[in-house]
Amino acid sequence: MRMSAILDRLEEWRDYQSGEWVARCPAHDDGKPSLWINLKTSGMVGLACRAGCAFEDIVAGMGLLPRHLFNVDAEGLVAVAEARPEPVSPFLTAGLRVWLDSLPAGEDAGPAVAYAQKRFGISPAEQGRLGLRWWPGPQPCPEWVPASFVRYPRLVVPMHDWAGVARGAQGRDLSGRCPGRWISLANPEGFEWQRYGVFPGTDPAAPWVITEGMSDPLAIVADGYNAVGVRGAALLNNDPSTLDALAAGLAGRDVRVCGDNDRSGREFTRTILAALHEREVRARRLTLPAGFKDYAVWRETR
Template sequence: MQEILDRLEEWRDYQAGEWVARCPAHDDGKPSLWINLKTSGMVGLACRAGCRFEDIVAALDLLPRHLFNVDAEGLVAVAEARPAPLSPFLTASLRVWLDSLPAGEAEAGEAVAYAQKRFGLSAAEQDRLGLRWWPGPQPCPEWVPGSFVRYPRLVVPMADFAGVARGAQGRDLTGRCPGRWISLANPEGFEWQRFGVFPGPDPGAPWVVAEGLSDPLAVVADGYNAVGVRGAALLNNDPATLDTLASALAGRDVRVCGDNDRAGREFTRTILAALHQRAVRARQLTLPAGFTDYAVWRETR
């Protein structure tokens, strides 16, 4: 497996058994290739920009047969079976862990200042969204990966539409971590939620579906409601999550805003198509030329 990773540019851990890297099949502005290793020894490749599997393999100077019976070489592999939804115990454990982390200007000043500058969120809005601070190495649950633990982070809970946290990501505050955003590792047999809901101050305001978590936080700072999706590639074979999103967004004013690059445009097309197929009226929110994503656009306004 290490030999395959070494053929990729800027690869980094995403979570146990999964990596992201620059896609070799197109001029990739930022990592958009998802790689995973199954316990069977099969390696999966998926580009958020929509590159064909055959083109990715060819660009790596490999053949499809090289992606079977791959030796894990000490790396963690992911189970073949589709993980189950989170158990009540894991949901409660996540809530306990989040509540144990510092929050507010008095205890988490570095993280609060970052979120104010980067996303435009006031301290009160951060508190309403449940944002927390990870100060650095310390004891933590086994589903917090080592790549998360090593650096101070802004911790953002990923809630469902009922407001229950079912996942979280942490944003590096030092600039030293190869992965700016790190997800929690999936517990064995389970999977954290693939999206996060971020209600704005006005429930009747439009809803914006965006990539990752940076853009949704900036959307909320502008007074709208937001849903952050961990990547359209993750949802292509996940109709249950798409059904959940469509059911919750039905009847609302919905916009989809991917990044201003090839992968982002593919994200927008994929999410729009999935919502339209499920009878949800949604429109594209197009960023001005020259701006890579919503958060950058907001920060420069």
């Protein structure tokens, strides 16, 4: 079976990065794309729903049988390696730092600064402290910046580790024309950018809130708290190294977990809480009021 034929059975599918896609899950009433799809070099297609839907239900919802997800024709698409990729190397980390430093910031990043202040309530000074940048649009860039990122102007959000080193980044579309509002960097062959970003506020003793994506952490910092944003939440169950890193960084802190206000967000919250408790980190659920899809939207309406 061809990969294009599989993707065409899904609603609102779009590229995420090389060999990976996201789409609306056919096994539940999916308000936004929460199904992650990847194509392995062996020709096998992997499926993971952020809301926790069973593999069999997802395949049935696509009108397929499990055998249809083996020996898939890649049709020239880039597939992901079978082996677990390594964390980005020091060379790639240095390259990311050079690229981020080359992007406009502060007064030279007017559109991005204005957007972040209006959308998330985060001041220009706080934006500078967190290293936010502006991508003006098409121009030469490293090969690990995907074409879908390059085409449109973006607010660029570095994803730092607990030591303050940027080991990934995401870009938020500012044009309103990109099908994917947030786009991640493409994983270099054999390596993977970090799946979470640490966003310390000005008071290290304030609560730490774990959320999905990169929007909510900015709004949380604007409210005076500390935040951790996680991308690729559907894959966390198969990524103990990320869960271990989160637990190590949050040990002894006042921790809350605040997933989006939908089925997939509630599953995200359950997954993170269970993982932290298993690693002996005390954490509590932060529940949003009904009618607000995420923390950033709730903050914007207060």
